[in-house]
Amino acid sequence: MNYNHKLIEKKWQKKWEESKIYRADDTSSKPKYYALVEFPYPSGEGLHVGHIRPYTGLDVIARKRRMQGFNVLYPFGWDAFGLPTENYAIKTGIHPKIITKKNTDTFRRQLKSLGFSFDWDREVNTTDPTYYKWTQWIFLQLYKKGLAYKAKMAINWCPKDKIGLANEEVIGGACERCGTAVEKKEKEQWMLAITQYAQRLYDDLDSVDYIPAAKTGQRNWIGPSAGALVKFPVVGSEHCIEVFTTRIDTIFSGTYVVLAPEHPMIEDLKGSITNWDEVEQYCAEVRNISDIERTSFERPVSGIALRGIHVTNPATGEEMPVWVADFVLAHYGTGAVFADAHDARDFELAKKYNIPLKTSIVPDDKDLAPQVENLEVCFEGEGILIHSQRFDGMTSSEARPKIIEWLKEKGSAEPHTTYKLRDWVFSRQRYWGEPIPMIHCDACGWQPVSEDDLPLELPEVERYEPTDTGESPLASMTDWVNVSCPVCGGSAKRETDTMPNWAGSSWYFLRYVDPHNANSLADKEKLTHWMPVDWYNGGMEHTTLHLLYSRFWNKFLYDIGVSPVSEAYQKRTSHGIVLASGGEKMSKSRGNVVNPDTVVDIVGADALRIYEMFMGPFDQAIPWDERGLNGAHRFLGKVWDIAQKGSVGRGENESITRLLQKTIKKVTEDIESMSFNTAISALMIFTNECYKADIVPQEAWNSFLHILAPFAPHMSEELWHTQGHTTSVHRETWPQYDAARLEEELVSIVIQVNGKMRGSFETSRGSTKDANIETAKRAGHVSQYLEGKTIVRVVYVPDKLINFVIK
RNA sequence: GCCGAGGUGGCGAAACUGGCAGACGCACUAGCCUUAGGAGCUAGCGCCGCAAGGCAUGCGGGUUCAAAUCCCGCCCUCGGCACCA
Numbered sequence: 001m002n003y004n005h006k007l008i009e010k011k012w013q014k015k016w017e018e019s020k021i022y023r024a025d026d027t028s029s030k031p032k033y034y035a036l037v038e039f040p041y042p043s044g045e046g047l048h049v050g051h052i053r054p055y056t057g058l059d060v061i062a063r064k065r066r067m068q069g070f071n072v073l074y075p076f077g078w079d080a081f082g083l084p085t086e087n088y089a090i091k092t093g094i095h096p097k098i099i100t101k102k103n104t105d106t107f108r109r110q111l112k113s114l115g116f117s118f119d120w121d122r123e124v125n126t127t128d129p130t131y132y133k134w135t136q137w138i139f140l141q142l143y144k145k146g147l148a149y150k151a152k153m154a155i156n157w158c159p160k161d162k163i164g165l166a167n168e169e170v171i172g173g174a175c176e177r178c179g180t181a182v183e184k185k186e187k188e189q190w191m192l193a194i195t196q197y198a199q200r201l202y203d204d205l206d207s208v209d210y211i212p213a214a215k216t217g218q219r220n221w222i223g224p225s226a227g228a229l230v231k232f233p234v235v236g237s238e239h240c241i242e243v244f245t246t247r248i249d250t251i252f253s254g255t256y257v258v259l260a261p262e263h264p265m266i267e268d269l270k271g272s273i274t275n276w277d278e279v280e281q282y283c284a285e286v287r288n289i290s291d292i293e294r295t296s297f298e299r300p301v302s303g304i305a306l307r308g309i310h311v312t313n314p315a316t317g318e319e320m321p322v323w324v325a326d327f328v329l330a331h332y333g334t335g336a337v338f339a340d341a342h343d344a345r346d347f348e349l350a351k352k353y354n355i356p357l358k359t360s361i362v363p364d365d366k367d368l369a370p371q372v373e374n375l376e377v378c379f380e381g382e383g384i385l386i387h388s389q390r391f392d393g394m395t396s397s398e399a400r401p402k403i404i405e406w407l408k409e410k411g412s413a414e415p416h417t418t419y420k421l422r423d424w425v426f427s428r429q430r431y432w433g434e435p436i437p438m439i440h441c442d443a444c445g446w447q448p449v450s451e452d453d454l455p456l457e458l459p460e461v462e463r464y465e466p467t468d469t470g471e472s473p474l475a476s477m478t479d480w481v482n483v484s485c486p487v488c489g490g491s492a493k494r495e496t497d498t499m500p501n502w503a504g505s506s507w508y509f510l511r512y513v514d515p516h517n518a519n520s521l522a523d524k525e526k527l528t529h530w531m532p533v534d535w536y537n538g539g540m541e542h543t544t545l546h547l548l549y550s551r552f553w554n555k556f557l558y559d560i561g562v563s564p565v566s567e568a569y570q571k572r573t574s575h576g577i578v579l580a581s582g583g584e585k586m587s588k589s590r591g592n593v594v595n596p597d598t599v600v601d602i603v604g605a606d607a608l609r610i611y612e613m614f615m616g617p618f619d620q621a622i623p624w625d626e627r628g629l630n631g632a633h634r635f636l637g638k639v640w641d642i643a644q645k646g647s648v649g650r651g652e653n654e655s656i657t658r659l660l661q662k663t664i665k666k667v668t669e670d671i672e673s674m675s676f677n678t679a680i681s682a683l684m685i686f687t688n689e690c691y692k693a694d695i696v697p698q699e700a701w702n703s704f705l706h707i708l709a710p711f712a713p714h715m716s717e718e719l720w721h722t723q724g725h726t727t728s729v730h731r732e733t734w735p736q737y738d739a740a741r742l743e744e745e746l747v748s749i750v751i752q753v754n755g756k757m758r759g760s761f762e763t764s765r766g767s768t769k770d771a772n773i774e775t776a777k778r779a780g781h782v783s784q785y786l787e788g789k790t791i792v793r794v795v796y797v798p799d800k801l802i803n804f805v806i807k
Numbered sequence: 808g809c810c811g812a813g814g815u816g817g818c819g820a821a822a823c824u825g826g827c828a829g830a831c832g833c834a835c836u837a838g839c840c841u842u843a844g845g846a847g848c849u850a851g852c853g854c855c856g857c858a859a860g861g862c863a864u865g866c867g868g869g870u871u872c873a874a875a876u877c878c879c880g881c882c883c884u885c886g887g888c889a890c891c892a
Contacts, residue, residue, distance in 0.1 A: 041892050083891060155890075166890040213811055217887080220810050421889090428890065501892060540812080540886060576812095577886090602845070614832070616819055620812085621885070625819065630845070631832045637846085678821070681831040688831095750827050755873040757827050795872050801826050805872045 003640040005604025009714040013115055021728055022117040026526055028071035034530050035062045036509055036569075038538035038546075039077040039124075041501075042103035043084055047110040049594045049612070049624060050578035050586055056609045057575060057618055057674060058537050059116045063710035064671055066117075067734040073530055074117055075512040077124035078104050082501045083166060086432035089464045096432045096464070100127055110596060114605045115713050117730070122515045126504030131511065132434040133455035134521040135503050138553065139426075140437060140448050141560055147193045150446065153425055154287070155470070157185035163466040164429045184287050185470065189427040190436060190497065194552045198222050198419045200566075201551055210572040211619075217543035223420025228404045230413040232257055232311035232338065234269065235319055241265060241311055244333030244418050248403045249396040251315040252388040253340040253360035256350070258303065258323045261286040262330035266306070274308040279324060286326040294326045301349045302326060313338070314412035315389075315403070325349055333418050347378035360388050361396060424549065426500060431464045431473045433498030441485035441492035450486060458498075472496045505546055506553040509533050509568060521562060528564045536569040539577070547572065573674060576620040578612075583623045594624055606712035607633040613676035613711060635684055636715055639708070642690050642701075643719050649698035657741070659689055660700045664737040667707045676711075683708060698723075703735040751776045752803040753785040769796050776802045 016022065035058050040051055062074040080100045089096045104125065111118070124131055142148040156165040158175040164185070169176040194201075202222045205215050227246035234241060241257055259266060261283035266273075273279055282304045286294065303325030310319045320338075327345050328337055339346035341357040350357045361383040362369040372379040373386070382396035391399045407413035427436065437449035437456045449456055459480040461473045474496040475481060485492035507521070513530045514522035538546070547569075554568035579585060580592035587593065599608045611632035616622040642648065663686040670679035686704060690696045702723070709716040709729050720729035743765065749772060751759040759780040763772060773794055776782060786804060795803040 038892095043892090079892070164890080168891040170890095217811065221887095221889085223810095425890070430890090500890065505892085539892090542887095542892080543811085544887070545889065546892080583885095614819090622819070625833070627833055628819065629833095633845085634847095635832085641847095677819090678831080681821080684831055748827085752826080752873070755826090755871090760827070793872065795826090797826065801873090803826080803872055 002644075003637065003715070005606065005714070006601075008718045009113075009115065009600075009605050012714050012717050013112060016115075016117075016728075016730075017112075017120075019728075020121075021730060022066075022072075022074065022119055023121065024073035024075070024119045024530075025071050026529060030069060030071040032073065032530055032534075033062075033065045033070035034073045034509075034533045034535075035065070036075070036512075036533045036536045038536075038542065039079050039505070039508060040107065041082055041084075042078050042080055042100065042107045044088060044099070044103055045588050045593060046103075046106045047596055048578075048586060049596050049599065049608075052114060052596060052608065053578055053612050053618070054537050054539075054575040055111070055116055056114075056612050057676060058535065059609075060613065060671055060676060060710040061535060062117055063713065063730060064734060066730065067706065067709070067732060069733070072117075073122075073512065074119060075122040075124075075515075076111070076116075076118040076120070077122075077508060077512070078107070078126065079501065079505045079508070080104065080125055080127040081433045081499075081504060083168070083430070083432075086430060086464055089432070095460075097127070100125075113600050114596065114609065117713070122512050124508055124511050124515050126434075126508065127432075129455040129457050130518070132504065134511065135434050135499065135507070136437045136449075136454050136456055137451060137521065138507060138557065139434075139499070139503070140451060140454075142192060142556060143438070143448055145556075145560070147196065147556065148426065149191055149193065150188050151191045151423075152186050153189040153191070154184040155187050155189075155429070157183045157470065159183055162468045162470065164470045187427075187429075187470065189425050190438075190495075192424040192426050192552075194424045194549070195419055195421055197552050197555055198224065198421050199417070200555060201421075201548060204551075204555075204567055208567050208572070209570060211574055213540065214543045214547065214572050214574065217540075218548060221421060221544040221548060224417050225419075226415070226417045228407070228413045229334065229416040230338065230407065231314060231411075232320070233314075234322075235310040235312060237269070237272070239265065239268060241322070241336050242334045243336045243338050244416060245338065247342065247396075247400075248407075248413070249382075249385060249388075249391075249399045250340050250342045250360050251313070251338070251403060251407075252385075252391075253342060253358040254313050254315070254320065254338040255318075255356050255358055256321045256323055256339045257311050258325045258328050258337050258339050258346070258349070259306075260328040260330040260335040261324050261326060263324070263328075263335045265336075266324065269306065269309055272308045273306050275305070279304055279306060282324060289326065294329070301345050301352060303349050303353065305353070314407055314410065321355065323349070323353075323355070331422050332420065341372075341375055341378060342380055344378050344380060358387065360385060362386055421548075424502075424552075426503075427497035428500050429466045429470055429472045430498050431458070431461060431466075433500065434458075434503055435474065436495040436497055436499060438495040439483055439486060439492045440495065441488060441490060443490055444485050444487040444492075447486050447492070456494075472498055474498070502546060502549050506550040507557070509536075509550070510554070510557070510563060521557075524562075524564070527562075531563065532565045532567060533569045535571045535573070537573045537575060540574045543574070574619055576616075576618065576622060578615075579621055579623040581624055581626070586624070599629065603629055603633040604636075604714070606715050607636055609713075610635060610680060610711055614680040616677060618674040618676055635680075635687060636712060638687050638691050639712075639715065639719070642687070642696065643722060647690070647694055648696045648701045650695045652697055653693055653695045653700070656689060656693055656696055656700050659686055660703055661737045661741045664703060664707060664735050665742065668734070668737070671710070680711065683711070705729055706732050706735050747799045749776070749799065750801045751779055751782050752801065753782065754805060755803060758782050758785055765799055767799075769798070772796075773802060776804075 037054050037058050062072050066072050085096045085099050088099055156170050158165055158180055160178050160180040170182050174181055225246045228248045230243045232241045303323045306322045309322045311322055313320055341347055341359050342361055357375050359373055362372050363379055363383040371377045385391045385394050385399050404413055404415050435456045439447045459477050464473055467475050481494050483492055483494055510522050514526045517523055551568055554563050555566055557563040558566045611629045663682045666682040667679045705716045705720050717729050745765055746762050747765050748760050748762050759782045761775055761779050789806040791804050792807050793805040
């Protein structure tokens with residue numbers, strides 16, 4: 001093989017770039033196709049071989065679509081705000097802008113050396129003020145529609161470093177930097193009311209084509225549960241404790257109410273609580289435990305009574321005590337539950353503290369029912385109602401709507417759906433993010449920055465650390481912070497928190513459509529032309545947050561007439577990550593990251609692309625194997641050698657032509673299901689046959705170069721031109737296969753005896769059953785197995801299999 | 808803990824609606840060849856066995872003429888869990 005990948009790959013990359021053959025055309029009359037990969041965070045380590053897998057996968061699809069006659073948009077950009085750059089800036093004092101520029105330059109150079117068919121004219125960068133102008137603009141629209149609001153939320157706080165920490169920076173409950181135990185600190189934060197879109201985000205999943213894991217991921221994350229809100233009046237007070245329940249059928253056994261330690265009612269009732277000191281201490285202790293720990297079943301339940309407080313059960317009219325317990329979460333439902341013998345934790349808590357219990361549901365199981373009634377076991381399932389007045393004898397599901405209706409008439413309950421999904425905490429006390437364009441005036445409250453003043457640019461600061469008070473470094477920029485109120489003109493202050501990294505990535509797919517537009521986020525006509533994204537591929541780790549956030553923003557933009565579609569992504573797939581050779585994660589700290597530059601240098605971009613696609617199923621995590629690259633390299637070498645041998649174009653070859661049909665079919669279909677590994681396997685089989693053959697028909701070879709082109713764009717382009725062509729192979733039409741030529745005339749029939757394979761024979765397709773059974777009985781060793789036995793039954797599958805069942 | 812994905816040779820894997828387990832590739836072995844190269848060619852390659860044959864798809868049951876594939880129970884690995892991106 002004398003294929004000089006260095007020379008040839010560079011040559012074509014230059015030609016493709018000059019002729020802009022991968023440019024997406026906004027005005028084309030061809031059908032459009034929008035293929036999207038998740039834009040990367042340009043980390044300081046540069047591109048690694050794991051990035052390349054998804055980009056190559058969708059590059060193959062984008063290239064195939066172009067050959068199938070589509071006008072393809074396959075863009076790229078940078079999600080460049082974020083913690084690592086900021087932390088690096090804190091350490092070195094170098095401005096994040098400079099670090100980002102350096103990192104994106106490296107990434108871009110590396111990506112270009114791999115021959116991806118991105119339209120580089122549409123590159124976007126979330127940290128570019130001309131980009132984040134629109135991120136801020138979207139925030140203002142959300143604010144105007146009442147979907148952005150301030151609320152007190154707990155942040156992780158390191159009391160020694162005096163800074164707020166991301167969850168990632170908290171290792172085992174301690175600060176990553178200094179090891180000090182992390183505390184929770186209440187802070188006013190901007191929130192986005194994604195829960196208002198919960199039902200639509202849930203329902204509209206029916207209209208899109210996502211891999212099942214992504215759909216269930218989203219559904220579970222949104223987590224709707226239908227139930228009722230029930231009011232429990234506090235005895236001797238105006239207050240009512242509102243409880244959310246999905247099990248209203250158990251209301252008659254409710255014997256106490258449990259509040260989350262954060263529940264505001266506790267403070268409201270302070271005056272009537274006789275054991276306040278104990279209560280306060282318990283609540284304080286719980287606040288520093290994570291939700292996961294609090295709700296863990298392995299953890300013993302704990303709680304404390306609010307002495308002096310009673311509420312009335314609206315169904316029974318009985319008075320009930322009120323407790324506080326850590327397993328009740330403030331942000332789920334109403335932060336309060338009514339407790340009974342039909343919930344394991346309620347049951348456990350009651351047993352532990354001798355709170356009275358009652359049953360109202362018995363299982364349809366004669367042995368179990370008495371144990372449940374005697375409170376020996378906790379029964380959480382559905383069953384038959386008892387001790388429930390007029391609802392006795394009904395099943396749980398029958399009773400639920402009837403009880404809600406009955407309580408509703410009394411003004412004590414109403415149907416309600418609640419969600420696991422919580423509103424989105426949108427503030428970060430950090431420098432390297434989009435400034436939140438809001439101004440606070442003591443007289444007028446929060447006021448939005450005028451849209452004419454966008455972008456509100458990040459000012460230069462000297463230090464990038466958050467301040468001692470936990471505010472972002474912007475807080476020390478008094479010139480920037482102190483402004484006049486846009487309403488009254490009085491003195492006011494800017495919001496100094498910035499947006500989370502998720503902001504910029506929640507709408508970038510819209511900006512690619514019209515990346516240089518200075519007057520709007522993107523031109524409506526262009527958006528209508530390109531949206532929705534036809535195929536979006538990304539990591540499974542983004543299934544819940546990024547995917548949901550961006551769907552939410554798009555839906556909101558749809559509602560205000562900006563986005564033309566209510567669902568951003570028509571199809572969503574996922575890739576598996578590339579692991580290091582040992583099977584562990586690739587990471588800088590482990591020192592096992594493979595840099596694609598070395599690989600491209602030694603075997604070339606095409607071989608790397610082929611290997612990445614061949615290494616295993618696209619959606620599965622695969623360990624990197626240096627030696628596997630040799631196989632890809634060798635395969636391409638063989639392709640090259642065939643072209644040099646002189647066998648191409650020397651005449652006809654029926655078996656090669658027939659194999660080509662099979663190969664085209666396999667590759668065409670496998671690309672669609674992202675079975676790139678088996679597509680390449682088919683290309684290898686075809687190559688091996690051509691290598692052995694004395695004659696490879698010209699037409700077959702041309703078609704082969706076409707279906708190889710998406711995987712190995714450089715070599716196929718070079719070989720295409722060696723055949724005398726002057727236009728790009730990537731502008732050729734994707735070959736069709738001839739279905740009539742696929743079916744082989746001869747079929748191999750498998751002979752089984754009692755289900756075990758004992759032989760086989762060849763016969764013509766569609767041959768008759770009786771003759772085949774006779775042939776099978778005599779074939780090879782089969783007769784031995786049948787000798788002296790009785791054939792009880794013969795299973796016959798035409799053109800495939802004969803199974804003799806013997807005794 | 809909850810949710811999701813997965814478990815097949817020495818390794819990565821393949822196997823369409825249940826129908827020849829291991830395609831394709833890596834590694835390895837033997838031989839050949841050579842402008843000694845991250846070369847190439849030919850053959851072999853699940854395990855046990857000289858063979859006949861037997862055993863094999865995480866483990867234990869089941870359904871079926873036939874199970875990697877369907878059903879029940881269990882074990883293990885990986886990903887996510889809301890301020891990493």
